[in-house]
Amino acid sequence: MWGRTEQQDFRSRVRGCLLGGAIGDALGAGVEFDSLSAIRQTHGAAGVTDYVPAYGRRGAITDDTQMTLFSADGLIRAHVRRDTGAWHPPTDVHAAYLRWAATQRDWGPDERKEEDGWLAREEWLYARRAPGNACLGGLADERMGTLENPKNPDSKGCGTVMRSAPFGLLVGWEPQLVFQLSVECAAQTHGHPTGYLAAGAFSAIIHSLARKDSLDNAVQKALVQLSTRPGHEETSDALKRALGAMRQGMPSAERVESLGEGWTAEEALSIGVYCALVAEDVRHGLLLAVNHGGDSDSTGSVCGNLLGTIHGETALPPAWVAELEGRATILELADDFSMEMTQGPALHAPGAASPAWLARYPRA
Incomplete structure (x- = not known):
């Protein structure tokens, strides 16, 4: 059972994770393709x-x-659909990603059906914001990539890591299951082991943080999980480089760039983790994460997810929160996620359910 204090703490961490990631994303969006000198x-x-x-x-x-x-939407839908006896979260997350893919090709939400839920009807999300080719290509048809038969088997782009924080917010799950689900869902678009294992490691780190562990311990636990997986070496080495860079002196943009550019999954993870490890506060960490000549929005997003989970929403710079695009939607989804994870049985069960909740997250 969740007590009120525990529910409030978890909600703050979920809000912090989603808002923090979005703020880091927005800080880096305007300089994503610029060199450090530029x-x-x-x-x-x-x-x-x-x-x-x-x-x-x-x-x-x-x-x-x-x-x-x-x-996050797909994970809520998976828990709601469990009442029907259908329990295969990768399928529900894949359906959510297909709804995202529709926002990249359709003019607006007019064609969305009731069973698509509320998020897919948010008009502001129908905008192309430099989506990755592997994400678009992996979701160009309805076949779901799996670990045995992944989409884009040679791709290890950061499009897996930058979307995987919500898996770590499944705090009621065992760490191994969080890692596995994240890996399976990453393989829906990126089939290279580094692509999907970096996503699994990131989700595992978020999971430890949401359970109030320290970031250093969270990284160490993720390394233990990685060590049992074939093809883990690039991801493990990237995390070890982040830990090593933390001990090499004062943080700087040049030290960030020594970890890579962030276009690949393991580099985005390494940079995001390093910046969160050395952050004096959320503002310092996020600015460090975006001021480099690489994929600034993705590294900012990863760092923001981490710092937001550690410190909660109230630690985020309020001026950045106030000006963030889509803030109301992000908060609405974060609160729905928190309610589902802490009070799901009160919202829906096989015999009875809140009609309003099922309208938002249909079982279909």
Whole structure:
């Protein structure tokens, strides 16, 4: 049973995770394809210190946040559908990703059916924000990639890691099951072992943090899980480099760049973890995570997910929260996720259910 204090703490961490990731994403969106020298030339020696315009506004999110929201939506739907006797979360997450893919090709939500749920009808999500080719290609048809037969078997892009924080928020699950589910869902678009194992490691780290573990311990536990998986070496080495960089002196953009550029899954994970490890506070960590010549929005997103889970929503810089695109939707989904995980039986059961909840998260 969840006590009130535990429920409130968990909700704050879920809100922090989703909002923090979105803020990091938005901070990096305007400089995603710029070199470090170009960032400093345009924004000064300190680089980006606030939102810069991207996609026509300040605080704009990208495909990283879009897909993270649909990950959370799919996990809620999986728990709701369990009442029917159907229990295969990868299928429900895949269906959610197909709904995201529809937002990338359709003009708006007019074609969405009631069984698509409320998130798929949010008009602001119908926007292309530099989605990855592997994500689009992996979801171009309805066949679900699996570990035995993955989509894009040679791809290890960061499109797996940047969407996988919600798996770690399944705090009632055992760590091994969280890791496995995240890996299976990553293989739906990226079939290279590094692509899906980095996602599993990231989800496992978030899971430990949501259970109030320290980040250093969370990384060590993820390394133990990784060690049993074939093809883990790149991901394990990337996490070890993040731990090593933390001990090499004062954090800097150059030290971040020594870990890679963030375009691949293991590099995005390494940079995000390093910046969260050395962060003096949320603001410092997020700015460190986006001021480099690489995939700034994805590394910012990963770092924001981590710091938001550790510290909760109230630690996020309020001015950034206030200007964030889609804040109301993100908060609504975070609170729904928290309710489902802590009070699901009161919302739905095989014999009775809240009609409003099933309208939001249909069993179909």
